[in-house]
Structures are given as structure tokens and as C-alpha cells.
Amino acid sequence: MTTLLRIDSSARTQGSVTRDLTARIAKAHDGAQVIHRDLAETPVPQITENWVTANxxxxxxxxxAQVEILALSDDLLAELEAADTIVIGLPVYNFAPPAALKAWVDNVARVGRSFRYTAEGPEGLLTGKRAILAMASGGTAEGSEIDFASTYMRHILGFIGITDVTVVAADQMALDADASLEKASKQIESLQAAA
Incomplete structure (x- = not known):
């Protein structure tokens, strides 16, 4: 059985486009064991000086005390390590990922756990996984020069070893919400067909 990690990061618990997309993508992976991490319901704290020292x-x-400080980070890493597919809800807040998702990244990008340094440079340790970014934005086009959300997430996922990254984008919702949602629905259908 495959394991899917679904991460929701939208501050909106009702009417969130990314939450709808992550739910539909998870459903498209019929038969997978789903781990759900909701960063609005259970926020991940920002890292602190004590966290850095412990790390x-x-x-x-x-x-x-240091083991306790890193306990949540260890749990988040265990979820990533167990997952075959990671589905991340990525609402674009001011051209970038929400702070809740950045806090999650800061807790899982740990030297010796998710990446290591070598003579050739950093090496990601979470290889052999697939990630799907469920992106929604008001005016930012996915992949554009002002999209610091999906480009950042692609980079950080690659940094920790996850290079198979697909974006399902309901981008530029403020311009044509119906067309954006239809495009995202077709992308999800393509994921189902490929599964």
C-alpha cells in the first residue's frame, strides 16, 4: 500500500481552493493510506534559537529538553519519510507561500535528516518520492517571474531530494475563476489517468 501525505496550509478552513484541490488529489490516489497534516488546525511554530541549538x-x-524541542520536527520528518507521494496545498500569499508552510519547511529541512553536505555540495536524502503542489492564486501566474511560491517549493523539495514535482494550478483566480478551476480539474484528471 502506498502512503500519501496531504499538507494543507491555507488559513481558510472553509471555501479554500487549495484545500478542495488537495482533497481531490488525495481521492484520486484511491487505496493509498493518507496522512493529513493541517497547518491551520495545528500550526507549526517558527524555529527559535533554542530549536537551532538543539538541531x-x-x-x-x-x-x-532539546529532544522535546525537536519532537514536532521529528514527527514532521517521519511523515515525509513514510510518504510515497506528498500533496501540498499552496495558496499564494503576497507572491509567496504562507508563513505556516514556511514554518513547516524550516522544520523539515534539517541537515543529516533530509539533506547532507558533501564535497560536491548539498545532497537531498528524501529521494524516490513524488510531490504534487496544489496551487491557487488571485493574480500570480504559476511559473511567472512573480511566482515565488511554486518556484520556492520546487527548489526546497529538490533540495531535500524530491525532484518529481507536479503543479496543479488554479492560478489567476481573480481574472477568470471558472477557467482556472477548470484547468486545475483537467490536471487532476490527468493525474488519475496516469495513476
């Missing part, structure tokens, strides 16, 4: 303390030398 850079060798695991065997961490105090009980």
Missing part, C-alpha cells in the same frame, strides 16, 4: 547538537548529546 545542531549531536543527537547523542541532546538534553531531554
Amino acid at each position: 545542531f547538537t549531536p543527537a547523542d548529546d541532546r538534553t531531554d
Whole structure:
């Protein structure tokens, strides 16, 4: 059985386009075990100086307090490690990912866990996985020079080893919501056909 990690990051719990898209994409993966992480219901805190200190303390030398500080980060990483497919709701807030999603990224981009440094440069450790970004925006076109959301997420996923990334985009909703949603629906149908 495959495992799908569904991450919702929209501040809106009702009427969210990205939440609708992530639900539909998860449903298209019929038979997969779904882990759902809702960053609005259970926010991931911003990293702190104590978090950074704990993270850079060798695991065997961490105090009980440091282990506790990293416990949520460890849980988030365990979810990523268990998943074959990661579906991320990506609403575009001011041309970029929401702060809730950035906090999640900061907690999972950990040297020695999701990436490592080598003589040739950084190497992602979470290989062999697929990611699907369910993007929604008011006016930002996916992949455009002002899209710092999907381009950032593609980069960070690649950095931790996830290079198979597909974007389902209901972008530029303020210009033509019906056409944007129809385009996203067709992209989801293509995902189903490929599965």
C-alpha cells in the first residue's frame, strides 16, 4: 500500500481552493493510506534559537529538553519519510507561500535528516518520492517571474531530494475563476489517468 501525505496550509478552513484541490488529489490516489497534516488546525511554530541549538547538537548529546524541542520536527520528518507521494496545498500569499508552510519547511529541512553536505555540495536524502503542489492564486501566474511560491517549493523539495514535482494550478483566480478551476480539474484528471 502506498502512503500519501496531504499538507494543507491555507488559513481558510472553509471555501479554500487549495484545500478542495488537495482533497481531490488525495481521492484520486484511491487505496493509498493518507496522512493529513493541517497547518491551520495545528500550526507549526517558527524555529527559535533554542530549536537551532538543539538541531545542531549531536543527537547523542541532546538534553531531554532539546529532544522535546525537536519532537514536532521529528514527527514532521517521519511523515515525509513514510510518504510515497506528498500533496501540498499552496495558496499564494503576497507572491509567496504562507508563513505556516514556511514554518513547516524550516522544520523539515534539517541537515543529516533530509539533506547532507558533501564535497560536491548539498545532497537531498528524501529521494524516490513524488510531490504534487496544489496551487491557487488571485493574480500570480504559476511559473511567472512573480511566482515565488511554486518556484520556492520546487527548489526546497529538490533540495531535500524530491525532484518529481507536479503543479496543479488554479492560478489567476481573480481574472477568470471558472477557467482556472477548470484547468486545475483537467490536471487532476490527468493525474488519475496516469495513476
